[in-house]
Amino acid sequence: MYSPQSTSQRADPTGRPGAVAPETEERTRDRVLHAVLEEGPVSAAELGERLGFTPAAVRRHLDALSKQGLVEVKLVANQATGAGRPARRYVLSHSGQTKLGNDYLDIATDALAELGRVAGPKAVNAFAARRFAEMERRYRPLVEAAGERLEDRARALSEALSADGFAASTRDVGLNQPTASMFSVQLCQGHCPIQDLAREFPVFCDEETQVFSRLLGVDVRRLSTLARGGHVCTTHVPVGRHQTPQPAEKRTRVKITKQERPR
Numbered sequence: 001m002y003s004p005q006s007t008s009q010r011a012d013p014t015g016r017p018g019a020v021a022p023e024t025e026e027r028t029r030d031r032v033l034h035a036v037l038e039e040g041p042v043s044a045a046e047l048g049e050r051l052g053f054t055p056a057a058v059r060r061h062l063d064a065l066s067k068q069g070l071v072e073v074k075l076v077a078n079q080a081t082g083a084g085r086p087a088r089r090y091v092l093s094h095s096g097q098t099k100l101g102n103d104y105l106d107i108a109t110d111a112l113a114e115l116g117r118v119a120g121p122k123a124v125n126a127f128a129a130r131r132f133a134e135m136e137r138r139y140r141p142l143v144e145a146a147g148e149r150l151e152d153r154a155r156a157l158s159e160a161l162s163a164d165g166f167a168a169s170t171r172d173v174g175l176n177q178p179t180a181s182m183f184s185v186q187l188c189q190g191h192c193p194i195q196d197l198a199r200e201f202p203v204f205c206d207e208e209t210q211v212f213s214r215l216l217g218v219d220v221r222r223l224s225t226l227a228r229g230g231h232v233c234t235t236h237v238p239v240g241r242h243q244t245p246q247p248a249e250k251r252t253r254v255k256i257t258k259q260e261r262p263r
Contacts, residue, residue: 028061029061029065032053036090037190041091042089043090044090069093071091072092108197109201115127124201128207132208135208142160150185150237151239153215157216165191166189168188172184186237189233189235192226199228212235218237223235
């Protein structure tokens, strides 16, 4: 039977009435899932603006992904003031990370466990060190080409990580807050292709952190990791202190009378 809603007249997934649907519902939902991966924690309004969806359409897709257990809501306090009701932000759940992960991780985990049993923990540590030494070798020219400013080097590192599937981004912290004594850059990774592997072998996270420190030339600190239950991997990169102008030294001129002058 002919349906009154032909292929050319299907509802557009963006929610715009009368528009032609450019892709299937499943493909559209995958786009939303990948956008949460790359931007999370992200609000529904921000997702809609990025993807060109109406608020109703993006919430419909987010509700469906939430029911599938692929995304979850994280309550985030206002970073500027810390006041007011926490905002709802969407992040990938562990199931969502697994859906976008590597099918060979189970094999790799078993192989490393066997390596540890046969050759000891030092063999696993050496393997992780060699893996991240190769990452450092590939990333170093890209980071150094960004110049001397630490913020630019961190962004170059973020771009290199994204090209390798880590969905990385940077966020300035304290830069526009006059009351902050220091400012920094947070390097965030929304996806980790070896998340389950790093959960079993934390040395992979440790080696990656050391690579970041060497590439940026400062001591960095891991605030959270996906492997240890965080919503994103977050690395704190200290940039420097705010320069607060010091008040000029006030000088007092002492007037000496004739009687007080030494004879």
